[in-house]
Amino acid sequence: MSKKQNKLTPEQQKYQQFAKKREVKRPVIKNCIKAFLVGGTICTIGQAISTFYMYYFNFTEQTVGNPTVATLIFITMLLTGFGVYDHIAQFAGAGTAVPVTGFGNAVISASIEHRTEGFVLGVGGNMFKLAGSVILFGVFSAFIIALVKTILIQWGGL
Amino acid sequence: MLSGNRTWNFENKPVIISTGAVGGPFEADGNIPNDFDLLHSDLWMNQDSFEKAHKLLMDEACQKALEKAEIQKEQVQFFLGGDLINQITPTSFSAKTLGAPYLGLFGACSTSMEGLALSAFIVNGKGANYILTGASSHNAAVEKQFRYPTEYGGQKPPTSQWTVTGAGAALVSDKGEGPRVTSATIGKVVDMGISDPFNMGGAMAPAAVDTIETHLKERGVDASYYDLIITGDLAHIGREVSLDLFKKNGTKIDESKYVDCGLTVYREEQPVFAGASGAGCSAAVAYGHFLNRMKKGEINKILVVATGALLSPLTTKQKQSIPCIAHAVSIENGGV
Numbered sequence: 001m002s003k004k005q006n007k008l009t010p011e012q013q014k015y016q017q018f019a020k021k022r023e024v025k026r027p028v029i030k031n032c033i034k035a036f037l038v039g040g041t042i043c044t045i046g047q048a049i050s051t052f053y054m055y056y057f058n059f060t061e062q063t064v065g066n067p068t069v070a071t072l073i074f075i076t077m078l079l080t081g082f083g084v085y086d087h088i089a090q091f092a093g094a095g096t097a098v099p100v101t102g103f104g105n106a107v108i109s110a111s112i113e114h115r116t117e118g119f120v121l122g123v124g125g126n127m128f129k130l131a132g133s134v135i136l137f138g139v140f141s142a143f144i145i146a147l148v149k150t151i152l153i154q155w156g157g158l
Numbered sequence: 159m160l161s162g163n164r165t166w167n168f169e170n171k172p173v174i175i176s177t178g179a180v181g182g183p184f185e186a187d188g189n190i191p192n193d194f195d196l197l198h199s200d201l202w203m204n205q206d207s208f209e210k211a212h213k214l215l216m217d218e219a220c221q222k223a224l225e226k227a228e229i230q231k232e233q234v235q236f237f238l239g240g241d242l243i244n245q246i247t248p249t250s251f252s253a254k255t256l257g258a259p260y261l262g263l264f265g266a267c268s269t270s271m272e273g274l275a276l277s278a279f280i281v282n283g284k285g286a287n288y289i290l291t292g293a294s295s296h297n298a299a300v301e302k303q304f305r306y307p308t309e310y311g312g313q314k315p316p317t318s319q320w321t322v323t324g325a326g327a328a329l330v331s332d333k334g335e336g337p338r339v340t341s342a343t344i345g346k347v348v349d350m351g352i353s354d355p356f357n358m359g360g361a362m363a364p365a366a367v368d369t370i371e372t373h374l375k376e377r378g379v380d381a382s383y384y385d386l387i388i389t390g391d392l393a394h395i396g397r398e399v400s401l402d403l404f405k406k407n408g409t410k411i412d413e414s415k416y417v418d419c420g421l422t423v424y425r426e427e428q429p430v431f432a433g434a435s436g437a438g439c440s441a442a443v444a445y446g447h448f449l450n451r452m453k454k455g456e457i458n459k460i461l462v463v464a465t466g467a468l469l470s471p472l473t474t475k476q477k478q479s480i481p482c483i484a485h486a487v488s489i490e491n492g493g494v
Contacts, residue, residue: 008351009351011350012349012350012351012479013351015350015351015364016350016351016352018399018402018403018406019350019352019360019363019399021402022360022395022398022399022402023317023357023360023395024315024316024317024394024395024432025316026315026316027316031313080309080311081309083309085309085311086308086309086310086311086312088311089310089311089312089313090311090313090314090429092311092313093313094313096311097311097312097313102311105309105310105311106310108309109306109307109308109309109310109311110307110310112307112308112309113302113307113308113309113310114307116206116207116208116209129307130306130307130310
């Protein structure tokens with residue numbers, strides 16, 4: 001912030017302070033509450049799906065994760081395709097972005113968007129336009145954590 | 159002709175003999191559906207891509223303007239237009255359909271008045287008898303390019319604006335009946351260092367203020383000379399900031415006569431955040447709604463100030479600030 005401000009001329013800085021007064025702020029607390037409720041609801045649905053699979057099918061608590069995630073992503077796909085998901089997301093914010101449904105939506109919406117440019121360069125090339133960095137930094141963070149854990153166990157005597 | 163540094167007075171007073179305004183489904187549900195010549199009920203408009211639908215909007219706006227004036231497209235000597243898509247392809251493809259000599263313009267959302275100012279200049283200088291000028295935008299095509307995929311669930315802040323699906327075209331001629339273009343002030347790029355692409359109203363306000371104040375000074379009139387001063391797409395935040403700036407600079411402007419296209423096109427209840435934006439916003443609203451009101455005689459002298467944010471998705475990602483521009487054109491009724 002301060003580094004960026006240094007580059008601005010005094011006139012620009014003055015205007016920014018001036019314009020800030022009129023800027024409508026994001027309702028952060030309201031957004032947090034909405035995100036908590038919607039995110040919680042999605043997780044509750046996920047839990048219900050897990051319990052359903054464990055009760056009616058041959059899944060254990062360890063193996064039920066994959067079919068649950070697949071089901072949630074399938075539902076997300078339908079909601080995204082029918083144009084409902086983005087409206088829910090405008091209301092929910094982080095509530096729909098953080099769970100796996102947000103990841104699914106990022107992939108699916110990009111696929112739909114670039115369908116007109118063909119399957120290979122359009123859908124294939126742009127599918128992970130948004131989600132790609134989630135995968136990259138997700139894998140990278142996992143690697144760092146694994147490294148830290150290994151070092152602690154090997155030399156830390158944990 | 160030239161008055162001051164950047165204002166043109168058009169002594170031959172080119173006439174806007176007809177206009178065409180086309181809108182999409184969200185506009186049909188908006189505040190001024192009756193001012194559109196044609197409204198689409200679907201964003202796809204029976205095309206297989208949003209970009210093709212975008213081109214269709216421009217085609218139809220031009221066609222409507224020609225139909226209403228009973229002019230054949232072969233009679234159009236020049237076509238000046240633009241939009242927001244990369245390399246302004248919708249307008250260029252539309253120019254292919256039209257077949258007229260074409261000058262492509264890019265002024266972001268200020269393109270409509272950039273085109274009208276240049277058209278009036280050419281007609282005034284006897285460079286042409288009929289010039290067609292217009293601008294268009296398509297919500298999904300523009301969102302796709304500038305922001306995220308249309309169905310992506312990203313939460314937008316309250317300062318963001320909604321891109322209009324629409325096009326407006328005007329046929330400018332040296333003779334005929336209709337409102338007359340009397341002067342134009344070309345804007346200069348103003349950058350106040352705002353870099354948030356979700357707050358374009360705030361970024362564009364200083365450009366609008368600069369152009370309006372210069373116009374009034376160079377034309378030698380007060381703001382009260384105009385029945386309405388119409389900004390392009392400043393929306394709620396930009397409008398308020400610009401009013402604050404006028405007050406600070408000591409320019410007297412009657413708030414009730416200072417309106418914004420971005421606040422006119424939709425109803426308050428529609429979820430458009432701060433208001434509307436897009437190249438089609440000022441084009442469709444000025445050529446549709448406000449010129450219709452002029453023809454009815456409700457208003458006689460207007461100053462349309464189309465505002466544009468000259469950013470690209472690339473400059474935004476590289477954290478550069480948003481340079482902005484505003485062009486003003488005065489349109490007046492009768493034998494002024």
